[in-house]
Structures are given as structure tokens and as C-alpha cells.
Amino acid sequence: MKVPESVRDIPREELFVGGHGLCAGCVAGTIARHLVKMAGPNTIVVSSTSCVEVSTAFYPYTSWRVPWIHVAFENAAAVASGIESALKVLARKGAIDPSRRINVVVYAGDGGTFDIGLQALSGMLERGHKVTYVVYDNEAYMNTGIQRSGATPPMAWTSTTPVGSKVRGKEGRKKDIVAIALAHGIPYAATANPAYPLDMDAKFVRGLSAPGPSLVHVLMPCTTGWRFEPRIGIKLARLAVETGMWINYEVVEGRLRVTTKVPKRKPVEEYLRLQGRFSHLTPEEIREIQNTVDREVDRINALAGEIAIGPVAR
Amino acid sequence: MTLASTRVKVATANEAAAEAVKDVDVDVVAIYPITPQTTVVEKIAEFVANGDLDAELIYVESEHSAMSALIGASACGARAFTSTSSQGLIYMHEVLHIASGMRLPLVMCVAMRALSAPISIWNDHSDLMSVRDSGWVIYVASSAQEVYDTTVMAYRLAEDPEVLLPVMVAYDGFIASHTAEPFEPAGRERALELSPKRRTWSRLDPDSPITMGTITSPEYYYEFKYQQVVAMEKALEKARELERAAQRVLGRSYGLIETYKIEDADVALLVMGSYWDNARLAVDEARRRGTRAGALRLRLYRPFPLEELERALRGVSVLGVVDRAISYGARPSGPIALEIAASIGRRLDLSLVSIVAGLGQRTVTVEDLTELAVSLENARGARDAHLVTRFYGVRGL
Ligand SMILES: Cc1ncc(C[n+]2csc(CCOP(=O)(O)OP(=O)(O)O)c2C)c(N)n1
Ligand code: SF4
Numbered sequence: 001m002k003v004p005e006s007v008r009d010i011p012r013e014e015l016f017v018g019g020h021g022l023c024a025g026c027v028a029g030t031i032a033r034h035l036v037k038m039a040g041p042n043t044i045v046v047s048s049t050s051c052v053e054v055s056t057a058f059y060p061y062t063s064w065r066v067p068w069i070h071v072a073f074e075n076a077a078a079v080a081s082g083i084e085s086a087l088k089v090l091a092r093k094g095a096i097d098p099s100r101r102i103n104v105v106v107y108a109g110d111g112g113t114f115d116i117g118l119q120a121l122s123g124m125l126e127r128g129h130k131v132t133y134v135v136y137d138n139e140a141y142m143n144t145g146i147q148r149s150g151a152t153p154p155m156a157w158t159s160t161t162p163v164g165s166k167v168r169g170k171e172g173r174k175k176d177i178v179a180i181a182l183a184h185g186i187p188y189a190a191t192a193n194p195a196y197p198l199d200m201d202a203k204f205v206r207g208l209s210a211p212g213p214s215l216v217h218v219l220m221p222c223t224t225g226w227r228f229e230p231r232i233g234i235k236l237a238r239l240a241v242e243t244g245m246w247i248n249y250e251v252v253e254g255r256l257r258v259t260t261k262v263p264k265r266k267p268v269e270e271y272l273r274l275q276g277r278f279s280h281l282t283p284e285e286i287r288e289i290q291n292t293v294d295r296e297v298d299r300i301n302a303l304a305g306e307i308a309i310g311p312v313a314r
Numbered sequence: 315m316t317l318a319s320t321r322v323k324v325a326t327a328n329e330a331a332a333e334a335v336k337d338v339d340v341d342v343v344a345i346y347p348i349t350p351q352t353t354v355v356e357k358i359a360e361f362v363a364n365g366d367l368d369a370e371l372i373y374v375e376s377e378h379s380a381m382s383a384l385i386g387a388s389a390c391g392a393r394a395f396t397s398t399s400s401q402g403l404i405y406m407h408e409v410l411h412i413a414s415g416m417r418l419p420l421v422m423c424v425a426m427r428a429l430s431a432p433i434s435i436w437n438d439h440s441d442l443m444s445v446r447d448s449g450w451v452i453y454v455a456s457s458a459q460e461v462y463d464t465t466v467m468a469y470r471l472a473e474d475p476e477v478l479l480p481v482m483v484a485y486d487g488f489i490a491s492h493t494a495e496p497f498e499p500a501g502r503e504r505a506l507e508l509s510p511k512r513r514t515w516s517r518l519d520p521d522s523p524i525t526m527g528t529i530t531s532p533e534y535y536y537e538f539k540y541q542q543v544v545a546m547e548k549a550l551e552k553a554r555e556l557e558r559a560a561q562r563v564l565g566r567s568y569g570l571i572e573t574y575k576i577e578d579a580d581v582a583l584l585v586m587g588s589y590w591d592n593a594r595l596a597v598d599e600a601r602r603r604g605t606r607a608g609a610l611r612l613r614l615y616r617p618f619p620l621e622e623l624e625r626a627l628r629g630v631s632v633l634g635v636v637d638r639a640i641s642y643g644a645r646p647s648g649p650i651a652l653e654i655a656a657s658i659g660r661r662l663d664l665s666l667v668s669i670v671a672g673l674g675q676r677t678v679t680v681e682d683l684t685e686l687a688v689s690l691e692n693a694r695g696a697r698d699a700h701l702v703t704r705f706y707g708v709r710g711l
Contacts, residue, residue: 041523043520044518044520053529057525057528057529058529058530059528059529059530059531059534062525062528064523064525066523067518067519067520067523067524067525067526068518068523068524068525069386069389069518069525069526069527070526070528070529071382071386071409071412071416072382072408072409074378075379075382075409077379078374078378078379078380078382079386079389080386081372081383081386082344082372082383082385082386082387082388082389082390082394083387083389083390083518085342085370085372085383085392086341086342086370086386086387086389086390086391086392087390089341089342089369089370089392090341090391090392092368093341095391095513096391102520119375119376119379120375120376120378122375123375123379126375127372127373
């Protein structure tokens with residue numbers, strides 16, 4: 001497994017194939033495709049109940065050319081723990097080739113990770129199973145019709161946080177899943193973004209080669225839930241980085257490094273205005289979000305020990 | 315067949331279960347404590363620590379994850395095991411259905427215990443009854459020996475390519491799980507002879523990738539479920555064969571139901587689990603008091619051995635079914651009585667009496683069972699006796 005340096009290093013072999021039922025413009029498929037390209041055919045993928053599960057494994061069809069399993073919504077990390085343990089003992093007992101390394105990868109949504117799946121994730125990380133856990137974060141429960149999750153950003157409209165005269169969308173902050181994962185003392189955690197595929201793929205590879213559990217948190221623009229034109233998913237993903245709404249970084253053995261530096265930031269408004277879920281925001285509310293992002297940028301810069309993300313340039 | 319007496323040990327049902335897990339060379343064990351099951355997994359951890367068993371132990375953070383991890387392990391071809399009780403079993407409930415739906419040959423011991431609220435760590439069958447329709451084969455054992463033998467047998471049944479269903483081996487919390495009695499382990503050689511490791515089920519293998527646990531449409535779902543029905547029917551047939559195989563290899567077998575003095579019985583008590591010994595003593599006592607009583611024990615509960623039951627009940631005119639769980643609002647309120655009433659409805663000459671007793675391990679003595687057996691005489695010829703459940707021993711009635 002090699003960290004890709006140019007697009008030419010990305011394997012051509014497709015292990016996640018088309019014909020699935022994801023929405024037109026859904027970026028979850030793009031991320032999955034890159035993930036299994038990096039992991040290669042010697043891989044077992046576990047998914048939680050989610051858009052990806054219902055759209056890519058619709059009996060009698062499947063989009064997966066690697067062994068793939070779904071069990072339930074909240075337990076992908078536990079299922080992966082069992083798989084990793086089984087591979088270990090079966091290799092030791094000679095029931096499978098002991099010289100062969102099989103990657104165990106979880107591909108789960110934010111709901112199945114931040115909320116209902118958090119307990120299983122924590123158990124898996126704490127026990128130290130060698131599993132690469134990739135959470136694609138579309139910032140809501142999309143499969144059940146755009147309900148808020150612990151990953152939904154402040155003030156976003158969802159079907160359970162509707163905008164009215166008293167309530168202005170989702171209240172409270174977005175959970176910091178990377179910090180939660182890191183609190184388990186795991187060797188590798190990162191955030192990634194499909195608009196920067198080489199950076200994202202490199203993180204998949206580093207996660208897969210880490211000496212213990214790893215977590216990669218990937219932003220996943222959702223055309224249906226965020227309410228944008230299907231063709232601009234990647235553009236939005238890039239804007240998230242350019243505005244500082246999303247910061248690409250990785251933490252290796254406790255050391256944080258920003259992997260996509262942004263010397264001059266765009267105002268968050270550019271990101272927010274392209275999405276129906278934020279269309280209700282007033283200028284004051286946008287300013288509030290800008291302030292939160294500024295503070296988060298300061299925090300990450302401090303942890304990185306440099307000004308990796310610069311100020312807003314108007 | 316003579317058995318080497320040096321092999322006899324004194325052990326609780328929990329220890330016997332662990333011993334069986336060691337002898338069938340289980341590969342992956344998920345561990346989560348709940349009374350009264352915990353000593354099963356403690357004992358297994360001891361076997362692993364001493365090098366007597368080569369297995370991966372997964373110290374899961376919940377029972378839900380225990381069953382989920384076993385599903386993952388089994389999906390890779392590992393022999394997997396866990397044990398639980400009460401709230402733990404109920405907490406797993408979602409995943410129990412998935413294990414059977416995915417046709418994974420897991421084996422789990424259940425040291426049966428009452429359900430909250432209020433919390434009771436003591437024994438009854440409420441936990442088991444709440445998951446009886448989750449598609450698992452269910453044995454209810456009555457002694458440490460039987461727990462050992464059945465746990466060994468369970469792998470053969472579960473992994474039979476014509477069955478491929480998960481199997482529960484249940485026994486009474488405390489009454490069996492913590493009572494030491496003599497038992498004779500078969501040892502690894504004979505255990506593996508009875509349940510050889512053959513990986514007969516579909517697995518996650520990078521050399522021939524398959525997709526497991528898909529979503530499906532109304533076009534297919536029903537057929538998946540119907541195949542589980544067929545597998546259960548197959549399991550009944552195979553369970554009968556398995557008794558013969560166990561007799562051959564272990565030198566012991568039990569039958570799918572056990573009977574005592576049923577041949578000439580007029581009235582009979584049906585029990586499950588560790589009431590069996592007392593039920594037999596009660597039969598003797600009832601007979602001394604002039605009631606021609608007999609007793610039956612349901613050993614295999616799912617699939618339900620109706621043919622064996624009907625055969626045993628041929629000459630019986632009153633059957634008292636002792637349930638240790640309540641189906642609230644049902645008539646009768648004992649879950650087993652309810653289904654026997656439904657399944658043997660064609661026996662117009664049989665009166666069925668539903669008895670609930672021993673909830674939360676309220677003591678039921680030989681004397682109590684004798685009184686129940688004798689009282690069955692009163693229901694002779696009563697066609698609708700089963701519509702009223704007797705809540706035996708509850709205060710304030
Ligand atoms: C125990 C349980 N509760 C609820 C559900 C219903 N459910 C299925 S998928 C889903 C949301 C998934 O959200 P997420 O993990 O964010 O993935 P997405 O659909 O957004 O891709 C929910 C609530 C379920 N399957 N299981
Ligand atoms: S709802 Fe969103 S996440 Fe789900 S398939 Fe459609 S675009 Fe993808």
C-alpha cells in the first residue's frame with residue numbers, strides 16, 4: 001500500500017462499481033470508490049445502515065467487488081471488531097493463509113458513528129482492533145429523510161429542526177468526532193474532503209497502515225439533504241475548505257498537521273449561500289457562524305503550531 | 315459403553331458450558347458480564363490464559379456489540395460463542411434476528427433470569443420467552459451434564475449445511491448456573507468427533523467476494539424468511555438424528571422431550587429446565603397419594619417437537635403446563651401453555667391447565683409440584699380450563 005503522489009498512483013481497478021441507487025450527484029459513492037481503490041482487493045468492508053447501505057447492496061445486486069457486510073445501524077464497529085479478531089485467530093490456527101494481510105474497513109454515516117454507533121466505535125477504538133473506520137459525514141440522517149444528527153452544523157435546517165419563528169434550525173454545536181476518537185489514544189485520525197482526492201486517499205492509506213485503529217472523518221456534500229444542484233457537490237466540498245468551515249488535518253501519534261493550507265480564507269457566506277438548508281439565515285446569523293469558524297481556525301492553528309489557515313480575505 | 319470415571323468433575327452448569335466451549339475449539343468469544351451468566355466467560359478467559367484454548371476474546375462494551383462482533387467473526391468462518399442473561403439477552407434482541415436472518419451458526423448459552431422492572435437477578439424464563447421468535451434454535455437444559463453435551467451438540471446442529479441457524483442453550487440461572495454437580499466432559503477428541511470443524515456457510519473471503527446483509531424488496535424478503543421456516547423444519551429432523559449421534563459418540567442422549575411415568579399417566583405436568591428433578595419426585599409423591607401422575611420436560615423448545623409431545627400425551631387426560639414467564643394479557647397467560655393450547659387443539663379429550671409459578675425464583679418445592687399434579691384431577695373433562703391461568707404461589711390472591 002503506497003501513499004499516492006499523483007492521480008497516476010490511484011489504481012485503475014474499480015472495486016466499487018456503478019449501477020447503485022445513490023442520488024445523482026451523491027458524493028458518498030465517490031468517497032467509497034476511492035476508499036476501496038486504496039485498500040485494494042484484500043479488504044473486507046463493513047457498512048452501517050445508511051444511504052450507502054440501502055443504495056449499494058440492494059438484493060440481488062451489489063456494487064461491491066470486495067467482501068462486504070452490513071448488520072445494523074449502530075454496530076459497524078463491533079462487527080468489524082469481530083471480523084478483525086476472527087482473521088487473527090483463523091490465521092493463527094492455519095484456517096486462512098497467515099502471511100496474508102486483510103484490511104478491515106468500516107464505511108459508515110455520521111448518524112451511525114456520532115450518535116447511535118458511538119458506543120460500539122468507542123469499544124472498538126479502546127480495544128485496539130486494527131480497523132480503519134471511515135465516516136462519511138453528510139451532516140444528517142439522510143436515509144430516513146434528513147433528520148438532524150450530532151454532526152449537523154448549527155442553524156442548519158433539517159426535517160426535525162425546522163425553521164420557524166421560535167426555532168432557527170439545529171441548535172447547539174457539531175460533535176467533534178476526531179477529538180472523541182483521539183481521546184482513545186489511537187495512532188491515526190484525520191479529516192478529509194473529496195475535493196482534495198489525493199489528500200483524502202493518502203489519509204486512507206495512512207489509516208490502513210497505522211499500527212492500530214484509525215479514523216478518517218470525511219465531509220460528504222449531500223445534494224438531497226443540503227439542497228444544492230447535483231453538479232456542485234465537489235465545488236461545495238472545496239468551498240468548505242476554502243472558507244474554513246472544514247479543515248483538512250491529520251493527527252499522527254498525537255501530533256496535528258494541517259494538510260490543506262488556506263493562506264486566505266473566503267467568507268463562510270459563500271459556502272452557506274449555495275445550500276437550501278441555510279437559506280433562512282440572516283446576516284447576523286451568518287456572522288455568528290463566521291465567528292464560530294474563526295474560533296475553530298484559531299484552535300486548529302494553535303494545535304498545528306503555525307498559521308495554516310489564514311484570515312478571511314474579502 | 316463404559317465411561318472412564320476419572321473424568322468426572324464437579325461443576326456448575328456455567329462451568330460445564332465453558333468446558334464445552336473449550337472442547338469444541340471455539341475461535342472467538344465475546345465477553346460481557348451479567349449475573350448469573352458471568353462465570354461462563356470468566357472460566358473461558360481462564361482457559362485462554364492457561365493456554366487450554368486458543369481463542370480471541372473480545373471484551374465488548376455491551377451485549378449488543380457482543381452479538382454484533384460474533385456475527386462479524388462467524389461471517390469470516392470462525393466458531394463463535396457468547397453467553398448472557400436477562401437484560402443482556404433483551405439488549406441483544408435486535409441483533410438476534412439478524413444473526414438468524416444471515417444464517418450464521420452461532421452458539422450462545424443463556425443462564426435464564428427474570429427481567430426488570432423491578433430488578434431481579436433471580437431465575438425465571440422471562441428473558442428466553444421474550445426472544446423465542448428470533449429465529450434461533452432453542453434448547454433448555456436441566457443439568458450441568460446436559461449443558462455440556464448440548465453446547466457441544468449445538469455446533470453440529472448449527473453448522474449443518476441443511477440447517478445453518480444459530481442455537482441457544484438455555485438453563486436456569488442460579489438453580490443450575492451456580493449449583494455444582496457431578497458431570498463428565500467428553501474431552502476435546504470426542505467433542506470434535508461429534509462436532510467437527512467444517513466451515514459450511516457463506517463467508518467473507520477476498521478470494522471470492524460476496525455481499526452479506528443486504529437490503530431487499532417485497533419481491534424477495536418473504537422468501538428469505540420462508541427459508542428460515544424450512545431450516546427450522548430441517549433442524550427438527552436433524553435434532554432427532556443428533557440425539558442418536560450423541561448417544562454414539564458421547565454415550566448419552568436425552569430426546570427432544572423427556573418423560574417420566576407418562577406411559578400410564580392420567581394427568582401430567584410439563585416443565586422446562588431444572589424443575590425436572592423435582593417434577594419427577596412430585597410424580598412419585600402424587601402417585602402415592604392416589605393420582606396417576608406423569609411428567610414431561612421440553613428440552614427442545616424451538617423448533618417445537620410437537621410429534622414427540624403428542625405421542626407422549628396419548629393417554630393423558632389433563633396436562634398442567636408450568637410456565638416461568640407471563641405473556642401479559644394473553645389467555646392463557648403462560649407462553650408455553652398458550653402455544654400448546656394452540657398446537658394440540660385437535661386433542662378434544664385433553665384438558666389443559668395453565669400454571670404460572672416460580673417467577674423471580676419464588677421457591678417451588680417438590681411439595682408444591684405434588685399439589686399442582688394432584689390438583690390437575692379437578693380439571694378432568696374441562697374443555698376451557700386453559701382460559702384461566704393459575705398464578706400459583708402469588709400472595710394476596
Ligand atoms: C436501531 C435503529 N434505529 C433507527 C434506524 C433507522 N435508520 C436507518 S438509517 C438511519 C440514518 C442513517 O444516517 P447516517 O448514519 O447519517 O447515514 P446516511 O443515511 O446519512 O448516509 C436511521 C435513523 C435503524 N435502522 N436502526
Ligand atoms: S440523500 Fe444524500 S447521502 Fe443519501 S444518496 Fe442522496 S445525496 Fe447521497
